Amino acid sequence: MRDNLHLDSTVVAAGRPDPVAGAPLNTPIVPASSYHSGGERNYQREGSPTTDSFEAALGALEGGIALAYSAGTAAVSAMIATLAPGASAVVPASMYWGVVELFHAAADEGRLKLVPVELADTDAVLAALPGADLLWLESETNPMLTVPELGRLCAAARSAGVPSCVDSTFTTPLLLRPLELGATVVMHSATKFLAGHSDALLGALVTADDALAARLRADRYRVGSVPGVLESYLALRGMRTLAVRLDRQQANAAELADRLATHPAVRTVHYPGRVADPMHERWAAMASGPGMMISFELPDAAAADQFCERVELITHATSLGGVESLVERRARYTGEVTMGTPDGLIRFSVGIENLEDLWADIAQALG
Numbered sequence: 001m002r003d004n005l006h007l008d009s010t011v012v013a014a015g016r017p018d019p020v021a022g023a024p025l026n027t028p029i030v031p032a033s034s035y036h037s038g039g040e041r042n043y044q045r046e047g048s049p050t051t052d053s054f055e056a057a058l059g060a061l062e063g064g065i066a067l068a069y070s071a072g073t074a075a076v077s078a079m080i081a082t083l084a085p086g087a088s089a090v091v092p093a094s095m096y097w098g099v100v101e102l103f104h105a106a107a108d109e110g111r112l113k114l115v116p117v118e119l120a121d122t123d124a125v126l127a128a129l130p131g132a133d134l135l136w137l138e139s140e141t142n143p144m145l146t147v148p149e150l151g152r153l154c155a156a157a158r159s160a161g162v163p164s165c166v167d168s169t170f171t172t173p174l175l176l177r178p179l180e181l182g183a184t185v186v187m188h189s190a191t192k193f194l195a196g197h198s199d200a201l202l203g204a205l206v207t208a209d210d211a212l213a214a215r216l217r218a219d220r221y222r223v224g225s226v227p228g229v230l231e232s233y234l235a236l237r238g239m240r241t242l243a244v245r246l247d248r249q250q251a252n253a254a255e256l257a258d259r260l261a262t263h264p265a266v267r268t269v270h271y272p273g274r275v276a277d278p279m280h281e282r283w284a285a286m287a288s289g290p291g292m293m294i295s296f297e298l299p300d301a302a303a304a305d306q307f308c309e310r311v312e313l314i315t316h317a318t319s320l321g322g323v324e325s326l327v328e329r330r331a332r333y334t335g336e337v338t339m340g341t342p343d344g345l346i347r348f349s350v351g352i353e354n355l356e357d358l359w360a361d362i363a364q365a366l367g
């Protein structure tokens, strides 16, 4: 493979078997827990050819060494496990609920000290860095779509000797490459946009730090948090079309965000790709597209619940990143309420359906 390709070519070409006559174009699903002795690989907890291919493709896209995990949360746990007892982690005050729960579980057991910060407030994050052992970031926060000044934060963390980890699930390497901005690690729930079809659960960490990658690989071997070979295959198979899926999802999202913003039933639209969004300038400075996620606020919980019940083409379900459009009212989870997620907030993962069909569905559901 040539090494000066654009990312939308790399996503198609990377992680394939060597191009020798008669070889398959795709790495097969290799269901083997054990391997004949004397080779490079002994046991599936070390990895598998199928997972290696997924990792090779993701590593090429992010510019680092990729390690796949059985879930996004398993990848987060692996990062937390690198911290010494009593370590201190700077975390966003509002972020993906499953990750909040992991950090809080570690803090409640006394293993970790948490320093919550408003991610939008760059000075507050910078002030929290001295003495920290980890800076956790989201490329845009879930579900409020707040945008941090990632470049400044990662660079400051690096010069303060604080490892930073960016959850880039909402952006994917096609919109943002955190390692280039100075992040130590990129984390993905590959369940979402990377795999893209709501049919596989897996996660990933990517780093250009060889020693950290070796440590994470050894830990993963001991713990056994590797993805299954079917999941690895589905994720790579799905990832081949990432560029065209994101093109369509972003075109739909940009237009729908504009239309939602003028609808009388909608109070506020959060979509940093929109010029009118307060986060737009930061977003445009770092992301190479407007984004696939929209959050919008209806007057109250009842209006938002009614919207979720009324949609027909769009599916009412949790999660995001698949080809199908999904909506949910995030504050139906009590944890979200404690994080300050507005009662009437709808998180909308925009799919690849026809734009006018999506809008017709939204318009009828808003009433």
Ligand SMILES: *Cc1c(COP(=O)(O)O)cnc(C)c1O
Binding pocket: 071, 072, 073, 074, 096, 098, 099, 142, 167, 169, 170, 188, 189, 190, 191, 192, 201, 202, 203, 320
């Ligand atoms: C889904 C998600 C996770 C957790 O990943 P799983 O694959 O569900 O374990 C972490 N961060 C973000 C931003 C997510 O959307």
